[in-house]
Amino acid sequence: MERKQIRSELGWSTRDKIVVRGKDLPGEILGKLNLGDMAFLEIMGRVPNQKESVLFNAMAVTLVEHGITPSALAARLTYLGAPEAMQAAVAAGLCGLGSVFVGSTEGCARMLFEALQNPGSKANLPAVAKSIVEKMKKIPGLGHPVHKPIDPRTVRLFEIARETGFYGKFCELIEAVGKEKNLVVNATGAIGALACELGLDWRAVRGIGVMARAVGLVGHLLEESRQPMAEEVWFRIEEEASAHLKPKK
Amino acid sequence: MERKQIRSELGWSTRDKIVVRGKDLPGEILGKLNLGDMAFLEIMGRVPNQKESVLFNAMAVTLVEHGITPSALAARLTYLGAPEAMQAAVAAGLCGLGSVFVGSTEGCARMLFEALQNPGSKANLPAVAKSIVEKMKKIPGLGHPVHKPIDPRTVRLFEIARETGFYGKFCELIEAVGKEKNLVVNATGAIGALACELGLDWRAVRGIGVMARAVGLVGHLLEESRQPMAEEVWFRIEEEASAHLKPKK
Amino acid sequence: MERKQIRSELGWSTRDKIVVRGKDLPGEILGKLNLGDMAFLEIMGRVPNQKESVLFNAMAVTLVEHGITPSALAARLTYLGAPEAMQAAVAAGLCGLGSVFVGSTEGCARMLFEALQNPGSKANLPAVAKSIVEKMKKIPGLGHPVHKPIDPRTVRLFEIARETGFYGKFCELIEAVGKEKNLVVNATGAIGALACELGLDWRAVRGIGVMARAVGLVGHLLEESRQPMAEEVWFRIEEEASAHLKPKK
Amino acid sequence: MERKQIRSELGWSTRDKIVVRGKDLPGEILGKLNLGDMAFLEIMGRVPNQKESVLFNAMAVTLVEHGITPSALAARLTYLGAPEAMQAAVAAGLCGLGSVFVGSTEGCARMLFEALQNPGSKANLPAVAKSIVEKMKKIPGLGHPVHKPIDPRTVRLFEIARETGFYGKFCELIEAVGKEKNLVVNATGAIGALACELGLDWRAVRGIGVMARAVGLVGHLLEESRQPMAEEVWFRIEEEASAHLKPKK
Numbered sequence: 001m002e003r004k005q006i007r008s009e010l011g012w013s014t015r016d017k018i019v020v021r022g023k024d025l026p027g028e029i030l031g032k033l034n035l036g037d038m039a040f041l042e043i044m045g046r047v048p049n050q051k052e053s054v055l056f057n058a059m060a061v062t063l064v065e066h067g068i069t070p071s072a073l074a075a076r077l078t079y080l081g082a083p084e085a086m087q088a089a090v091a092a093g094l095c096g097l098g099s100v101f102v103g104s105t106e107g108c109a110r111m112l113f114e115a116l117q118n119p120g121s122k123a124n125l126p127a128v129a130k131s132i133v134e135k136m137k138k139i140p141g142l143g144h145p146v147h148k149p150i151d152p153r154t155v156r157l158f159e160i161a162r163e164t165g166f167y168g169k170f171c172e173l174i175e176a177v178g179k180e181k182n183l184v185v186n187a188t189g190a191i192g193a194l195a196c197e198l199g200l201d202w203r204a205v206r207g208i209g210v211m212a213r214a215v216g217l218v219g220h221l222l223e224e225s226r227q228p229m230a231e232e233v234w235f236r237i238e239e240e241a242s243a244h245l246k247p248k249k
Numbered sequence: 250m251e252r253k254q255i256r257s258e259l260g261w262s263t264r265d266k267i268v269v270r271g272k273d274l275p276g277e278i279l280g281k282l283n284l285g286d287m288a289f290l291e292i293m294g295r296v297p298n299q300k301e302s303v304l305f306n307a308m309a310v311t312l313v314e315h316g317i318t319p320s321a322l323a324a325r326l327t328y329l330g331a332p333e334a335m336q337a338a339v340a341a342g343l344c345g346l347g348s349v350f351v352g353s354t355e356g357c358a359r360m361l362f363e364a365l366q367n368p369g370s371k372a373n374l375p376a377v378a379k380s381i382v383e384k385m386k387k388i389p390g391l392g393h394p395v396h397k398p399i400d401p402r403t404v405r406l407f408e409i410a411r412e413t414g415f416y417g418k419f420c421e422l423i424e425a426v427g428k429e430k431n432l433v434v435n436a437t438g439a440i441g442a443l444a445c446e447l448g449l450d451w452r453a454v455r456g457i458g459v460m461a462r463a464v465g466l467v468g469h470l471l472e473e474s475r476q477p478m479a480e481e482v483w484f485r486i487e488e489e490a491s492a493h494l495k496p497k498k
Numbered sequence: 499m500e501r502k503q504i505r506s507e508l509g510w511s512t513r514d515k516i517v518v519r520g521k522d523l524p525g526e527i528l529g530k531l532n533l534g535d536m537a538f539l540e541i542m543g544r545v546p547n548q549k550e551s552v553l554f555n556a557m558a559v560t561l562v563e564h565g566i567t568p569s570a571l572a573a574r575l576t577y578l579g580a581p582e583a584m585q586a587a588v589a590a591g592l593c594g595l596g597s598v599f600v601g602s603t604e605g606c607a608r609m610l611f612e613a614l615q616n617p618g619s620k621a622n623l624p625a626v627a628k629s630i631v632e633k634m635k636k637i638p639g640l641g642h643p644v645h646k647p648i649d650p651r652t653v654r655l656f657e658i659a660r661e662t663g664f665y666g667k668f669c670e671l672i673e674a675v676g677k678e679k680n681l682v683v684n685a686t687g688a689i690g691a692l693a694c695e696l697g698l699d700w701r702a703v704r705g706i707g708v709m710a711r712a713v714g715l716v717g718h719l720l721e722e723s724r725q726p727m728a729e730e731v732w733f734r735i736e737e738e739a740s741a742h743l744k745p746k747k
Numbered sequence: 748m749e750r751k752q753i754r755s756e757l758g759w760s761t762r763d764k765i766v767v768r769g770k771d772l773p774g775e776i777l778g779k780l781n782l783g784d785m786a787f788l789e790i791m792g793r794v795p796n797q798k799e800s801v802l803f804n805a806m807a808v809t810l811v812e813h814g815i816t817p818s819a820l821a822a823r824l825t826y827l828g829a830p831e832a833m834q835a836a837v838a839a840g841l842c843g844l845g846s847v848f849v850g851s852t853e854g855c856a857r858m859l860f861e862a863l864q865n866p867g868s869k870a871n872l873p874a875v876a877k878s879i880v881e882k883m884k885k886i887p888g889l890g891h892p893v894h895k896p897i898d899p900r901t902v903r904l905f906e907i908a909r910e911t912g913f914y915g916k917f918c919e920l921i922e923a924v925g926k927e928k929n930l931v932v933n934a935t936g937a938i939g940a941l942a943c944e945l946g947l948d949w950r951a952v953r954g955i956g957v958m959a960r961a962v963g964l965v966g967h968l969l970e971e972s973r974q975p976m977a978e979e980v981w982f983r984i985e986e987e988a989s990a991h992l993k994p995k996k
Contacts, residue, residue, distance in 0.1 A: 004481045005738075010468055011316040012740035016401055019743070020314045026405035031412075034306040035464065036284035038313050042468030057283040064287050065269045067260040068985040070824040070977060074839055077817040077824070082845020085347060086452075087459050088586035091340035092821055092839035094463070095593070098334060098829020152265055156275035163280075203335075203474045207467030210336050214343070214463035215284065218456030219259055219291030225452045229255045229988065230817060236252070237980055238815040240503075242510035245517070254987075261989035268992070317736040319575040319728060323590055326568040326575070331596020337835035341572055341590035344842070347580020479568060482735055487566040489752075490727065491759035494766070501983070504976045508966055509814040514899055518812045524903035529910075532804040533962065534782035536811050540966030555781040562785050563767045565758040583845060584950075585957050589838035592961070596832060650763055654773035661778075701833075701972045705965030708834050712841070712961035713782065716954030717757055717789030723950045727753045734750070 010042070021045055036060050039211060043204045051164035052198060058160050059191045062153050063102065063212035064219075071096045071213060072220045073233065079221050080230040086221050093217040094210055101188075102209035107140030108192025110202040112170045122169045129176035141189020142178050153187040161194055170196035259291070270294055285309050288460060292453045300413035301447060307409050308440045311402050312351065312461035313468075320345045320462060321469045322482065328470050329479035335470050342466040343459055350437075351458035356389030357441025358451040361419045365445075371418045378425035390438020391427050402436040410443055419445035508540070519543055534558050537709055541702045549662035550696060556658050557689045560651050561600065561710035562717075569594045569711060570718045571731065577719050578728040584719050591715040592708055599686075600707035605638030606690025607700040610668045614694075620667045627674035639687020640676050651685040659692055668694035757789070768792055783807050786958060790951045798911035799945060805907050806938045809900050810849065810959035811966075818843045818960060819967045820980065826968050827977040833968050840964040841957055848935075849956035854887030855939025857949040859917045869916045876923035888936020889925050900934035908941055917943035 011020040018025040021041050029038065033047065036057030040048040048056055075093030082088055097103060115121060115128050132139065144151055161167040170193040178185040185193075188209070195205045224230060260269040267274040270290050278287065282296065285306030289297040297305055324342030331337055346352060364370060364377050381388065393400055410416040419442040427434040434442075437458070444454045473479060509518040516523040519539050527536065531545065534555035538546040546554055573591030580586055595601060613619060613626050630637065642649055659665040668691040676683040683691075686707070693703045722728060758767040765772040768788050776785065780794065783804035787795040795803055822840030829835055844850060862868060862875050879886065891898055908914040917940040925932040932940075935956070942952045971977060 003485070006478045006481055006735055007476065007742060008317055008469075008472060008478065008739040009476075009743070010465075010472060011314045012743045013316060013395060014744060015395060015397065016399070018315070018396075018401060025311070025314075026401045030307045030310060030402070030405045031303060031409045033310055034283035034285045034302075035288065035309045035313075035461070038310045039284065039464045039467070042314060042465060043471055053283075054280060058279045060284045061279060061282055061287045062274070064284075065260045065274075065291060066267070067262060068257055068981070068988045070827050070981045073981060073984060074821040074824040077821040078839065078843035080817050081843030081848045082583065082585070082850070084846050085580065085583040085586055085842070086455055087343050087346040087351070087580070088583055088589065088842040088845070090456070090459050090463075091343040091586065091589070092825065092842040094336050094340040094343070095832070095835040095839040096825035096828030097336040098835070099831050101828045102336070103829070146262060146264060147267075148264065150265070152267060152275045153279070156279045160280045201471060201475075204467060204471040206335055207339070207470065210339050211460070211463045211467055212284070214339075215288045215460045216259075216291060218288070218453060218460055220257075221456065222292055222450060222453040223257060223259060226450075227256065227258075229257065229984070232253045232255055233980070233984055234815070234817045234820060237504055237820060237976070241506040241815045241976065244505060245507070245510045246512060255984055256991060257988040258992070261992045263993060317732070317739045319578050319732045322732060322735060323572040323575040326572040327590065327594035329568050330594030330599045331601070331832065331834070333597050334593070334829065334832040334835055336829070337593040337596070337832055337838065340835065340838070341576065341593040344583070344586040344590040345576035345579030347586070348582050350579045352580070478735070478739065482731070483566070483568045483571060486571060486727070486731055486753055490566045490755040493754060494756070494759045495761060502979045504979055505974065506815055506967075506970060506976065507974075508963075508970060509812045511814060511893060513893060513895065514897070516813070516894075516899060523809070523812075524899045528805045528808060528900070528903045529801060529907045531808055532781035532783045532800075533786065533807045533811075533959070536808045537782065537962045537965070540812060540963060541969055551781075552778060556777045558782045559777060559780055559785045560772070562782075563758045563772075563789060564765070565760060566755055584953055585841050585844040585849070588954070588957050588961075589841040592834050592838040592841070595834040600834070644760060644762060645765075646762065648763070650765060650773045651777070654777045658778045699969060699973075702965060702969040704833055705837070705968065708837050709958070709962045709965055710782070712837075713786045713958045714757075714789060716786070716951060716958055718755075719954065720790055720948060720951040721755060721757060724948075725754065725756075727755065730751045730753055 043200060055160055055164045055166050055194060056198060058157060059194055060208050060212045062157060062187050062191065063209045064216040072217065075217045075220055076224045076230040079224050089221055090214055090217045094213060097210055097213055102213065103206050104140035104188040105192045105209050106202060106206035108174065108189050109195045109205040111140060112173055112193055112196050113202050116169055116173065125173050125176050129173060129180050132177050133180045139177060139181060141174060141186060141192050142181055142183040144184055144186040147186065148184050151184050151186045154185050154190040157190045157194060161197065166194065166197045168197050292449060304409055304413045304415050304443060305447060307406060308443055309457050309461045311406065311436050311440065312458045313465040321466065324466045324469055325473045325479040328473050338470055339463055339466045343462060346459055346462060351462065352455050353389040353437040354441045354458050355451060355455035357423065357438050358444045358454040360389060361422055361442055361445050362451050365418055365422065374422050374425050378422060378429050381426050382429045388426060388430060390423060390435060390441050391430055391432040393433055393435040396435065397433050400433050400435045403434050403439040406439045406443060410446065415443065415446045417446050541698060553658055553662045553664050553692060554696060556655060557692055558706050558710045560655065560685050560689065561707045562714040570715065573715045573718055574722045574728040577722050587719055588712055588715045592711060595708055595711060600711065601704055602638040602686040603690045603707050604700060604704035606672065606687050607693045607703040609638060610671055610691055610694050611700050614667055614671065623671050623674050627671060627678050630675050631678045637675060637679060639672060639684060639690050640679055640681040642682055642684040645684065646682050649682050649684045652683050652688040655688045655692060664692060664695045666695050790947060802907055802911045802913050802941060803945060805904060806941055807955050807959045809904065809934050809938065810956045811963040819964060822964045822967055823971045823977040824981065826971050836968055837961055837964045841960060844957055844960060849960065850953055851887040851935040852939045852956050853949060853953035855921065855936050856942045856952040858887060859920055859940055859943050860949050863916055863920065872920050872923050876920060876927050879924050880927045886924060886928060888921060888933060888939050889928055889930040891931055891933040894933065895931050898931050898933045901932050901937040904937045904941060908944065913941065913944045915944050
């Protein structure tokens, strides 16, 4: 069979050198880039400037921690059975970041990106917003069961976007769509729009939430190791779930 | 059955507030903490000062990217089958961060932490180092197949530790142990020692590598979506692995 | 907030009893049901009869092993880093059973189920087949890069279906669709159709492949522990992927 | 760098053939082997005889379903966030099958295998049992929080072992160790011993539980799709866990 070339541009190392995205890791990265900047470098292939750094870090930080979520619970329950493999507990927690929760960042970024692809469309945002609402039954990035009528994270993220000069057409569009649907632009909607403003590939946008949640899950597992809840959750739910089946004592 | 209380200190939210570790997420965190600082807050329960921030971010950044690793390959091969679930591809990549690779940060931190637990032991580092070498056959954090006789990441991390005032007994000890074994202190050894210097719980140390690698894996998956290698890897390995079984044509 | 009841019908246990789906595990299941029958019991809520047992086991067995697949490689690469956590290596291998590979069983079952939902539609299979081909660009369960013009697994599965009396309208329909598109009905297509014949919920169909592959992955990991390939795969791919970046010696 | 050969003995396929472990999949396996037999073929490299088939299937079936376990809860919570990727929800559930729960099968098999490695040791089981109890603080396969003083699964598995002629020294040894410690031989202990009797590699023993649980988790996810509990679990636990932090209304 014909062979294709296998190539990666991300990094390489030799005996005394480690290079990531063309930069010397010890000499040009360590001590200079923070973890969010490094994520930007991975995704964009270049170091962010100061304003990009502030905005991108804020986007990632937004998604780190939101208390006891299904993802955090899954990680904690996994850790209960395999405390020697905390990486697998983080992995278990990440597996649930799909279409329902964090995945909506990707859906929103893609929707906005595609809606404003041809330059003319930027001229007439209300019409574009209307057409989105007409076409899509469920719009990613809108609505929240708890944070309504406003999501305080969106307010702050758009404020940071204005301060750093990144509040633009994509932000306006998602706000217009939200108004049209009478739904709050939630944090994943704001992050989807800001990812477009920064020029991120929509295919990488879900990844921002995934890496952020990995950070948060480490926090949950450390807490679980000190102040556990997983076993108690298990006992309670097991008892309740099977009570109707068990013989009465 | 008696019920235990279920409590978490990490965060909470109401309609208009989101609080993480006692701090208002929109007001006190977004735009102020970078992603590494946020990880520090999750693990330590407090915001790092400027020096802690520099050191901790450098530790995490060190482990983000190291080119085509087994973990990156596993993630890319997973993405090939389920591109709609990139969170699961990141999870697959994380599952391999066990005893052989990233897990050694934890082993090293634990070893150093336990060795210097009672204050007297700090007085006589060479003796402590000798006793470690005598007791343990394989010492986590030492040796590297490629980066020898020095690991350039360790050099730089300890330099940053000196600049920020965190080069201390734990760093000295791992260096003494390395000298005793005539093995390089690798990046995971340096990070294990620095985690002790920062006062991190050894149970959270593997987590630094896990979150860092989650960042790097997102980079790999984005590259895989644009410049794929997984299918070619599969075809080649499949062909070679089964060649001796297949009927000769 | 209003509380909903939490209930599960799958199983319960007390000090001296373990009951699964209403059957006493030690007394009525162990030694009587094989692993495929047990899977049938889990999914259908009842023990299969002899013919169902043969067909369902054949469907599951079909998907256990297909040599070095991306999923097997991901599991092996994960095991290389965390041999102490083989459950996580299996998990990593399963994460890739998405839309591209095994997930097509689900897609096919759903497509067939929905197409033949109203009884009238069963009368005119060629018309239904045409309408499927017109509506769907890519039809799940059709085509194979290697097994063409026929997939020998499909031939055999449909033979078993005929022997057990389960070759029916769903099988006919997928064959009609395959003929219409001039594409082979692959094993996932056959399994999708047979799942419909057995009355399985399409939501459980991907699960047949997932459980089957879990069996196969255990085989791969045992082989990897004795006759490893993951490290060699890593070394080769890493070298080739970064060769264009590294300084010429 | 020198290249090593990459070889796998598990399977291969060409245009019109699919062969697993030397057997033609359509012709010699489908319709003849059940799912447990196929697992035996994967692990042992040969088809089980009738007695091995009964015993091995019973061992695997034992571990399929045990109601609402931490593993089942983790899978359900993952499914809540990513219902489009049920493979990842199964994977999340498997990640917790570590040292605390299912992993003890492996620990037990290894312990028994190593204790009876040299033929002389089989002569004096009570002495071997004593020496195990002296050496190990926590003995894998003994004790159960609910099933005591006997685990009904163990009773039945050893009964099947007697019927099939596989009750031997390894079973006797684990029973002697249990008596010595005054603890019940639980199902994982019985399975560990029986794995030794069948000549399974201890490295594959955890895999029996992993594959079995994959089967059970599919059952849980199907139930979750029809009769969900994950969201309710999440709401309740989140509310309770953060109640002490939230401002009083």
